[in-house]
Amino acid sequence: MARIELNNLAHRYAPGGEYALQPMQHVWEDGGAYALLGPSGCGKTTLLNIISGLVQPSEGQVLFDGVDVTHRSTEERNIGQVFQFPVVYDTMTVFQNLAFPLRNRKMAEDYVNRRVRQVAEMLSLTDVLDRRARNLTADAKQKISLGRGLVREDVSAVLFDEPLTVIDPHLKWQLRRKLREVHEQLNLTLVYVTHDQTEALTFADKVVVMLAGQVLQVGTPQELFERPAHTFVGYFIGSPGMNFMPCELSGNEALVDGERIAIDPATAAAASQNGGSLQLGIRPELVRLATEGESGLLLKVDQVEDLGEHQLVTGHFGSHQFHVRLDESEKINSDGLRLVFPVEHTLLYADEHLVGAGGAKHG
């Protein structure tokens, strides 16, 4: 397994053309499970292909455990890959398919037997080990592909490019869980590309959020939820995403349409030094209703949706749309709700970037 270092890495497909990947500097730890998350065209596949060696970066280096592998082939980098569509040998049995990467490297047969059975067990393929792959469902074939990517212990990393696209929706959840278990048991460095936040958040220890060729934040699912480093991360992660409202500063308060909202003093001080166009950000889950006698901001209610254990209120402050997620037991006054913005969850963004500790955290 390897620690992967991206050293001043950038990529343009055409000399002098647009950057498909903006210059970046990152370290991905040995044994970590990473997800690359972002909308279509943000550069996820380009970055994955640069790590695997399918694309040569136009600038910078890729290091595996400190060794420069930028100009080495995929084969020389010792990478396992799982693609969107299953890559299996139809005429071989499931066992032979899983054994292929090991037999190819002349591993001893008793080791091959043990390892194939271990991986088959993890992916619930034990019952079909003797069946020919040709007759299996698309789901089973993709499980074989996953197994082939995971079967070698000597790879530097295993890269997955949207591997669950062809999987039946009810099986996706189960397979994601399986992949997590496999990661815990095999301790492989995994990089998983997806545009689906649920997939990224349930699979990865650390999620790398990308937009327009840039890595905006590398963080745990909790960090991305609690302290999005960029407004896009706040908006992209969460359902619905974070609320943002343009504001001005007045001492330790943000002014939104003339209303005053308390801000942590250190954040307010940093924001007044930073300058830039300011927005206040808060998660729909982290706003609360004012208690009796407590003052709060009046939200005009437009719509209430029943989400089972929660209810989602869509309303507005002045001209700004705002979402609040409340427990199903809360009584909603359809005229309006008095809301409290807890200081610890009320964040400020200057020119789209989080102000204060953790604002420019990349890692």
Ligand SMILES: Nc1ncnc2c1ncn2[C@@H]1O[C@H](COP(=O)(O)OP(=O)(O)OP(=O)(O)O)[C@@H](O)[C@H]1O
């Ligand atoms: N072979 C190529 N030649 C020229 N430009 C390319 C090539 N491959 C990708 N691009 C461009 O690079 C940018 C990043 O594309 P990339 O495929 O890496 O994004 P992505 O996030 O993986 O998107 P998707 O989820 O749609 O696969 C896009 O603007 C794309 O048009």
